[in-house]
Amino acid sequence: MLRCSDDSYYIGITNDMERRIGEHREGRDPKCYTFRRRPVECVYSTRFQDVRDAISWEKHLKKWSRKKKEALINGEYERLPELAGRRVRYTRKSVSP
Secondary structure, eight states: OEEOTTSOEEOOOOSOHHHHHHHHHHTOOTTSTTGGGOSOEEOOOOOOSSHHHHHHHHHHHHTSOHHHHHHHHTTOGGGHHHHTSOOOOOOOOOOOO
16 A cells, blocks of 8 residues: 555555555556655555455455554554444435426
């Protein structure tokens, strides 16, 4: 997980972390989320033996709230259950004239 210069987080997977972080820092791909948000800093990483597990974890983390991601980054694992509550989503109801 990278923290971008705009304080947003980028989550991705790679089989070569040093190379991939270097690519993000150098801005090799103008279409990449991090391109206009450099510099970036790696704030969390973990390793998996199976790429399918890595992809699953990536998708899982992308759904987390910012507070939950920050608890993970800060090693505040005891806070994760309390932050796991469902987020309330508000939907706009249509109004008939």
